[in-house]
Amino acid sequence: MSGPSTFQPTNPAIKWIERRLPIFGLVHASFVAYPTPRNLNYFWTFGGILSMMLGVQIVTGVILAMHYTPHVDMAFNSVESIVRDVNYGWLLRYLHSNGASMFFIAVYIHMFRGLYYGSYKEPREVLWILGVIIYLLMMATGFMGYVLPWGQMSFWGATVITNLFSAIPYVGDSIVTLLWGGYSVGNPTLNRFFSLHYLLPFVIAGVVVLHVWALHVAGQNNPAGVEPKTDKDTVPFTPYATIKDSFAMVCFMIFFAWFVFYVPNYLGDPDNYIQANPGVTPAHIVPEWYYLPFYAILRSIPSKLGGVIAMFGAIVVLAFLPWLDSARTRSSRYRPLAKQFFWIFVAVCIVLGWLGGKPAEGIYVIAGRVLTACYFAYFLIVLPLLSRIERPKALPNSIADDVLGKGGTSRAMASSLLALVLAGGLIVAGGVHSARAADEHGGATPPSLKWSFAGPFGKFDRAQLQRGYKVYKEVCSTCHSMNLLHYRNLADAGGPGFTPAQALAVASDTTVKDGPNDAGEMFDRPGRLADPFPKPFPNENAGRAANGGAYPPDLSLMAKARNYDRGFPQFIFDFFTQFQEKGPNYIDALLQGYVDPPPADFKLPEGAYYNKYYPDHAIKMPKPISDDQVAYDDGTPTKVENYAKDVATFLMWTAEPHLEARKRMGLQVMIFLVILASLLYFTKKRVWSAVH
Amino acid sequence: MAAVGAAAAVVPLVAQMNPDASTIAAGAPIEVDLTPVAEGQDIKVFWRGKPIYISHRTKKQIEDAQSVNVSSLPDPQPDSARVKEGKDQWLVVIGICTHLGCIPIAHEGAYNGFFCPCHGSVYDTSGRIRSGPAPLNLAVPPYSFVSDTKIKIG
Ligand code: FES
Numbered sequence: 001m002s003g004p005s006t007f008q009p010t011n012p013a014i015k016w017i018e019r020r021l022p023i024f025g026l027v028h029a030s031f032v033a034y035p036t037p038r039n040l041n042y043f044w045t046f047g048g049i050l051s052m053m054l055g056v057q058i059v060t061g062v063i064l065a066m067h068y069t070p071h072v073d074m075a076f077n078s079v080e081s082i083v084r085d086v087n088y089g090w091l092l093r094y095l096h097s098n099g100a101s102m103f104f105i106a107v108y109i110h111m112f113r114g115l116y117y118g119s120y121k122e123p124r125e126v127l128w129i130l131g132v133i134i135y136l137l138m139m140a141t142g143f144m145g146y147v148l149p150w151g152q153m154s155f156w157g158a159t160v161i162t163n164l165f166s167a168i169p170y171v172g173d174s175i176v177t178l179l180w181g182g183y184s185v186g187n188p189t190l191n192r193f194f195s196l197h198y199l200l201p202f203v204i205a206g207v208v209v210l211h212v213w214a215l216h217v218a219g220q221n222n223p224a225g226v227e228p229k230t231d232k233d234t235v236p237f238t239p240y241a242t243i244k245d246s247f248a249m250v251c252f253m254i255f256f257a258w259f260v261f262y263v264p265n266y267l268g269d270p271d272n273y274i275q276a277n278p279g280v281t282p283a284h285i286v287p288e289w290y291y292l293p294f295y296a297i298l299r300s301i302p303s304k305l306g307g308v309i310a311m312f313g314a315i316v317v318l319a320f321l322p323w324l325d326s327a328r329t330r331s332s333r334y335r336p337l338a339k340q341f342f343w344i345f346v347a348v349c350i351v352l353g354w355l356g357g358k359p360a361e362g363i364y365v366i367a368g369r370v371l372t373a374c375y376f377a378y379f380l381i382v383l384p385l386l387s388r389i390e391r392p393k394a395l396p397n398s399i400a401d402d403v404l405g406k407g408g409t410s411r412a413m414a415s416s417l418l419a420l421v422l423a424g425g426l427i428v429a430g431g432v433h434s435a436r437a438a439d440e441h442g443g444a445t446p447p448s449l450k451w452s453f454a455g456p457f458g459k460f461d462r463a464q465l466q467r468g469y470k471v472y473k474e475v476c477s478t479c480h481s482m483n484l485l486h487y488r489n490l491a492d493a494g495g496p497g498f499t500p501a502q503a504l505a506v507a508s509d510t511t512v513k514d515g516p517n518d519a520g521e522m523f524d525r526p527g528r529l530a531d532p533f534p535k536p537f538p539n540e541n542a543g544r545a546a547n548g549g550a551y552p553p554d555l556s557l558m559a560k561a562r563n564y565d566r567g568f569p570q571f572i573f574d575f576f577t578q579f580q581e582k583g584p585n586y587i588d589a590l591l592q593g594y595v596d597p598p599p600a601d602f603k604l605p606e607g608a609y610y611n612k613y614y615p616d617h618a619i620k621m622p623k624p625i626s627d628d629q630v631a632y633d634d635g636t637p638t639k640v641e642n643y644a645k646d647v648a649t650f651l652m653w654t655a656e657p658h659l660e661a662r663k664r665m666g667l668q669v670m671i672f673l674v675i676l677a678s679l680l681y682f683t684k685k686r687v688w689s690a691v692h
Numbered sequence: 693m694a695a696v697g698a699a700a701a702v703v704p705l706v707a708q709m710n711p712d713a714s715t716i717a718a719g720a721p722i723e724v725d726l727t728p729v730a731e732g733q734d735i736k737v738f739w740r741g742k743p744i745y746i747s748h749r750t751k752k753q754i755e756d757a758q759s760v761n762v763s764s765l766p767d768p769q770p771d772s773a774r775v776k777e778g779k780d781q782w783l784v785v786i787g788i789c790t791h792l793g794c795i796p797i798a799h800e801g802a803y804n805g806f807f808c809p810c811h812g813s814v815y816d817t818s819g820r821i822r823s824g825p826a827p828l829n830l831a832v833p834p835y836s837f838v839s840d841t842k843i844k845i846g
Binding site for chain 1: 706709710711712715719736738740741742743791792793794795809810811812825826827
């Protein structure tokens with residue numbers, strides 16, 4: 001897209017097409033011969049990484065849509081059946097859900113890079129604004145996608161965000177009704193979100209084409225911020241940029257794979273493993289991590305309309321950046337003051353993100369207000385002022401000079417930026433983690449136990465799963481349902497290791513109501529492998545009535561739906577040690593946490609029991625199990641301690657039945673990617689040795 | 693002309709987003725029997741997908757609600773404007789926080805009214821906003837007493 005093509009095909013077929021549609025010439029000019037500045041650092045590879053992530057999201061998303069049902073009664077279970085029953089469904093789902101986070105990590109690095117090196121300045125204003133539009137579209141897509149699994153956070157996130165529009169004077173309420181297609185978030189809302197969530201990525205792809213087009217007209221910016229003048233300043237896109245981008249992409253994939261295969265729920269919210277319930281608000285509503293800074297801005301303004309305006313303003317202000325910062329020097333490398341303020345701004349964004357995950361009270365609100373002011377001051381005061389008063393350092397004459405002059409400092413800056421972004425991400429994650437824990441006030445932290453399924457090589461202990469199943473069946477199942485499990489699952493690979501015959505024997509011990517038969521009557525028959533585990537109560541109200549008003553929750557996903565605070569800096573280590581066992585720790589602790597009589601100063605409500613680990617301590621479930629209640633036939637001591645651990649293991653398996661397959665594949669993928677990355681690294685060294 | 697045509701074509705495209713006939717039909721009025729709700733208790737019913745709190749207020753709660761200096765409230769409204777005349781003991785409000793739509797918890801917060809866990813709005817025993825980010829009092833749905841112990845919401 002830059003100037004007349006120099007592409008000279010020799011193949012007659014290509015020639016024939018080229019005369020009618022010069023597409024090969026276009027590709028050649030844009031991605032082969034296209035000159036790129038030779039001093040680009042690795043931050044310039046994130047454009048390519050973002051295109052890759054868009055591709056990943058579209059491919060996995062289209063496939064997931066083939067299995068997903070957008071209906072309030074079925075959406076949650078259809079996502080679970082993708083994960084459980086569809087071949088490699090767990091992989092596709094985790095790729096897609098973690099892919100969204102990766103997409104945002106990459107886009108934030110990409111944007112901060114643009115900010116630091118002044119990539120929005122003349123003649124790249126339109127390029128930058130197209131980028132802001134893509135970012136907005138990404139936010140909308142991500143938000144609607146998060147609603148689709150129809151968990152508690154999906155539902156309440158949707159409620160809170162759509163209600164933002166009710167702040168608009170006069171027409172607000174009608175707009176919200178229009179968005180919902182009802183009087184509250186419901187089935188019509190879910191349907192239209194699904195439709196739009198499917199559409200928007202293609203709109204993004206369209207704007208990306210414009211973005212790349214504008215990029216190829218204006219040419220890439222570079223760390224020195226001076227335009228290429230001679231041929232010595234540039235290198236052709238292929239092989240130089242191609243090989244470098246490929247290497248960076250594979251490195252990014254390693255990072256991505258770490259999440260997908262080892263900590264797939266690290267960035268997710270445990271509450272979203274509970275099906276949406278319009279009657280119960282989770283104690284603490286947190287949006288996905290990538291919205292947190294804006295959420296913090298929303299909450300720090302005491303007026304509703306003001307908060308909404310500030311939140312949208314925080315994004316819209318980005319589009320005006322090219323005119324707010326009118327300094328001639330592009331790169332902050334040569335702007336000593338702008339550089340310092342840039343880093344302060346990065347810190348402000350990160351801390352805002354952390355605050356967004358905190359409950360809105362006391363010191364957090366005040367800090368949020370101060371930082372919101374800083375956020376806007378950066379754009380509206382600091383940048384315009386700096387462009388008037390700052391005296392930039394001398395620029396290098398050309399890009400070639402810059403490359404020969406100094407590579408060291410820029411590389412140091414690059415790695416410090418990367419480190420900061422990573423640290424920032426983890427702090428934000430920590431904010432989310434501890435915010436979720438805030439609702440567990442009063443519950444003691446469960447001890448961390450050793451689990452056979454923890455870590456990169458974790459596997460379930462078959463005998464333990466079988467014992468856990470026994471405990472579940474003889475004790476828990478009298479009150480708790482297990483809706484997502486079927487008898488056939490008992491014989492699944494990576495499960496308790498029943499033979500199909502054994503599983504069938506278990507199933508046929510039960511009677512199942514079936515029908516109607518030819519005479520139109522319902523009849524009883526023995527259970528089959530395909531039957532789900534039986535429900536203890538015909539419906540929720542019956543369950544409530546039998547349990548003093550508290551409905552015993554379904555246990556299928558319990559091990560992923562419970563959480564507690566691990567505190568700073570533990571949650572950072574958790575990412576590296578692949579700690580994913582909060583649920584089992586909590587279940588194990590809860591089953592052993594009954595204290596009778598309760599501490600003297602605790603006022604126990606009627607019909608409740610004191611439990612050390614239960615939030616607020618008053619649990620409606622009586623102590624469910626005591627020593628020697630369930631007979632074990634493998635000689636394991638029949639102590640509560642063992643019952644608790646075995647059943648917690650069993651529940652981990654029911655929540656994550658493909659855990660073993662996931663970790664196994666993770667190892668293969670990691671080995672492959674590391675080898676590929678090192679090959680690419682050495683190829684890249686060879687290719688670039690001529691220009692360095 | 694073309695502009696008029698285009699504008700007219702937009703009408704069905706946008707109007708389809710509003711609640712459809714079945715949603716509207718399902719939003720018809722409901723009747724609630726109040727006899728099982730003892731003094732000091734409250735129940736939650738759903739109408740149009742929204743939770744409605746029906747509280748049987750105690751003497752003290754009613755007094756608390758009536759004794760406030762109305763002009764000092766963020767959204768000034770006397771208690772009498774929020775209940776039906778002669779039925780002071782019954783408070784019927786839509787249990788949706790006027791901030792961003794969470795469901796406040798009954799019998800919580802500094803005024804023993806409602807407390808919204810999402811961003812900390814506190815409502816009093818009349819469902820009026822007292823502190824926090826919510827701008828308005830909890831809405832009172834349209835309702836009427838069919839008999840002494842039965843109301844019709846909608
Ligand atoms: S939704 Fe209730 S305080 Fe925000």
